[in-house]
Amino acid sequence: DQQVKQNSPSLSVQEGRISILNCDYTNSMFDYFLWYKKYPAEGPTFLISISSIKDKNEDGRFTVFLNKSAKHLSLHIVPSQPGDSAVYFCAALDFNKFYFGSGTKLNVKP
Amino acid sequence: NAGVTQTPKFQVLKTGQSMTLQCAQDMNHNSMYWYRQDPGMGLRLIYYSASEGTTDKGEVPNGYNVSRLNKREFSLRLESAAPSQTSVYFCASSKGATDTQYFGPGTRLTVL
Numbered sequence: 001d002q003q004v005k006q007n008s009p010s011l012s013v014q015e016g017r018i019s020i021l022n023c024d025y026t027n028s029m030f031d032y033f034l035w036y037k038k039y040p041a042e043g044p045t046f047l048i049s050i051s052s053i054k055d056k057n058e059d060g061r062f063t064v065f066l067n068k069s070a071k072h073l074s075l076h077i078v079p080s081q082p083g084d085s086a087v088y089f090c091a092a093l094d095f096n097k098f099y100f101g102s103g104t105k106l107n108v109k110p
Numbered sequence: 111n112a113g114v115t116q117t118p119k120f121q122v123l124k125t126g127q128s129m130t131l132q133c134a135q136d137m138n139h140n141s142m143y144w145y146r147q148d149p150g151m152g153l154r155l156i157y158y159s160a161s162e163g164t165t166d167k168g169e170v171p172n173g174y175n176v177s178r179l180n181k182r183e184f185s186l187r188l189e190s191a192a193p194s195q196t197s198v199y200f201c202a203s204s205k206g207a208t209d210t211q212y213f214g215p216g217t218r219l220t221v222l
Contacts, residue, residue: 002152009150034210043114043200043213044153089152096160096207097168100145100153 003027004092006101013108019077021104023090026071030092030099035064035075038087038103047088048075080108112136114214116201122220123191131186131217133201141204142184143168143211144176146197153200159184160207191221 005024013019021035031052036044050057050064050073057064063076077084087103114135123129135142140161145153145168155168157176165176173195175187184203188195198218202211 004152006152032208036213041215043202043215045213046210049210091153093208097155097158098211099155099169102150102152 002099002102003030003094004090004099004101006088006090006104008104009102010105010107013080013106015082015108015110016079019075019080019084019106019108021075021077021088021090021106023073023075023101024071025073025092025099027092027094027099028071029094032093033064033066033073034091034093034098035062036089036091036100037084038089044089077106080106082108082110084108114201114203114212116199116214116217118217119215120218122222123188124222125192127191128187128189129191130188131199131201131219132183133185133214134183135201135203135212136182137203137205137212138181139203139205139212140181141207141209141211142178143202143204144174144184144186145200145202146170147200147216148197156186156199158207191219193221195219196221 034049035047038044143158144156159178201214204211
């Protein structure tokens with residue numbers, strides 16, 4: 001049973017608008033969360049992270065929000081650009097293992 | 111600075127054949143990992159090595175073995191390949207077990 005879930009396999013957004021990618025988790029012991037971005041034929045690359053002691057972390061156009069009571073995190077990309085088109089994975093840390101979601105494919109239309 | 115490298119990039123095997131996937135990192139990282147990515151399943155941890163000389167099972171270790179050859183290299187071996195092992199395999203490394211992981215470009219394996 002997957003402990004980290006990304007229920008939207010795909011998302012399509014117009015250039016310049018906001019992209020919101022969602023992630024839910026079941027394990028309350030997770031204390032560190034990350035988002036990775038993956039282009040075709042490449043390995044995932046780290047994008048942004050958040051510790052469980054925070055509820056928001058921002059890095060340029062990317063903001064991650066954490067709602068511990070709902071066991072939910074989201075990644076906001078504002079404004080979205082065509083180069084953001086990729087698969088986005090969320091991941092959560094329990095002790096010394098990371099658990100990954102199944103990914104959301106973002107398509108940003110020019 | 112190559113980061114994490116994996117060989118081969120592509121491989122086709124017949125059921126029952128064996129092979130070893132190679133991974134090397136040049137970032138002086140202590141921890142290394144092997145994942146597999148299947149459609150709709152995300153990345154699942156096969157084995158990891160928290161530090162040189164140690165290896166541990168992840169979520170899906172059955173059918174695989176690993177060797178942490180030295181600090182730089184971590185190999186994954188399929189002793190008797192099965193069609194269920196058709197997947198994309200990623201190697202990753204990190205400074206420590208709870209640090210951000212850096213991934214290689216992946217090996218696409220097909221078992222017929």
